[in-house]
Amino acid sequence: xxxxxxxxxxxxxxxxxxxxxxxxxxxxxxxxxxxxxxxxxxxxxxxxxxxxxxxxxxxxxxxxxxxxxxxxxxxxxxxxxxxxxxxxxxxxxxxxxxxxxxxxxxxxxxxxxxxxxxxxxxxxxxxxxxxxxxxxxxxxxxxxxxxxxxxxxxxxxxxxxxxxxxxxxxxxxxxxxxxxxxxxxxxxxxxxxxxxxxxxxxxxxxxxxxxxxxxxxxxxxxxxxxxxxxxxxxxxxxxxxxxxxxxxxxxxxxxxxxxxxxxxxxxxxxxxxxxxxxxxxxxxxxxxxxxxxxxxxxxxxxxxxxxxxxxxxxxxxxxxxxxxxxxxxxxxxxxxxxxxxxxxxxxxxxxxxxxxxxxxxxxxxxxxxxxxxxxxxx
Numbered sequence: 001x002x003x004x005x006x007x008x009x010x011x012x013x014x015x016x017x018x019x020x021x022x023x024x025x026x027x028x029x030x031x032x033x034x035x036x037x038x039x040x041x042x043x044x045x046x047x048x049x050x051x052x053x054x055x056x057x058x059x060x061x062x063x064x065x066x067x068x069x070x071x072x073x074x075x076x077x078x079x080x081x082x083x084x085x086x087x088x089x090x091x092x093x094x095x096x097x098x099x100x101x102x103x104x105x106x107x108x109x110x111x112x113x114x115x116x117x118x119x120x121x122x123x124x125x126x127x128x129x130x131x132x133x134x135x136x137x138x139x140x141x142x143x144x145x146x147x148x149x150x151x152x153x154x155x156x157x158x159x160x161x162x163x164x165x166x167x168x169x170x171x172x173x174x175x176x177x178x179x180x181x182x183x184x185x186x187x188x189x190x191x192x193x194x195x196x197x198x199x200x201x202x203x204x205x206x207x208x209x210x211x212x213x214x215x216x217x218x219x220x221x222x223x224x225x226x227x228x229x230x231x232x233x234x235x236x237x238x239x240x241x242x243x244x245x246x247x248x249x250x251x252x253x254x255x256x257x258x259x260x261x262x263x264x265x266x267x268x269x270x271x272x273x274x275x276x277x278x279x280x281x282x283x284x285x286x287x288x289x290x291x292x293x294x295x296x297x298x299x300x301x302x303x304x305x306x307x308x309x310x311x312x313x314x315x316x317x318x319x320x321x322x323x324x325x326x327x328x329x330x331x332x333x334x335x336x337x338x339x340x341x342x343x344x345x346x347x348x349x350x351x352x353x354x355x356x357x358x359x360x361x362x363x364x365x366x367x368x369x370x371x372x373x374x375x376x377x378x
Contacts (some may be wrong), residue, residue, distance in 0.1 A: 039190055039194075041189065061167060073094075088183065108203065110213075127342035164184065169182075192262060230366065231268040232268075239270065240296045242322065246314060247283075250283035250284065266355055298327045330374070357374040
């Protein structure tokens, strides 16, 4: 009888599914489940004998060369590993997410999963109507160096979506200390407009619906490519475009290979500043900016409300041809009084609509639809 009782715990373990755990071996994830067509900063890997997946991030911030970050989504329950800066782990699909950028909310919205959002950074600047409607249920954890970690912890997130600017996220050390998993999102450094949007597939994987992510991205890609092709086959001229407005005594100019420069080219335009071949915006003095503006056919992303406002704030540029001809545009048609702007939110996920707006600016005969993000400054 004693022998029977002695083996009962073993029988119970077998019957009720206690499974051995194993140290995570990333070498087991050899099956490519998703290889981006446009994005360069992520891939999704699996292993032949399970449902667990690995989101592998490469060079997740500007200047990061050869640096990797990964998120292990343990859906099989057979992997145990300590969290490190290089490897984070969540048990099953993420259900409670804190978004440190509004772009990630737009990605979740594209796959119908804003219900996962329990925390945001700067709720007053978020355009998404679902977040606005759930404002009393979504925590604002702050931003930059003013993160409210007590609130963040109380939100009980499965996953925090972070980013790094020129270095790892300032949140990384504290999140490791609190044992809160995080995923680096590197969409902002992608030079391809479609590459930025394609990051929604990585986020869809984290919440367990990669198929929805792929289905959401595919028509965006198709519409973008079709319009780009139509422009290339139709237009003969490429109007030149100046970007942005002064910041103090400097004017920051995007790289010639940047996402915005790519959008301008795909829309049948020409970005006027071609000497910045780095991967970040560089300042030029106002004298050089005045020369470039005087040569430009169009002025885009001019951060002003009216032409009168532009002439008052920047009198040095009022004689520019694009100003005299009224070809000045801003991307604030969907801005709100609090300072949020949906161009930087859903516009990241909908480059097809941004492209259509720019085609309407450069070649209005090709587009009948109204502007979505841009408006003419009058």
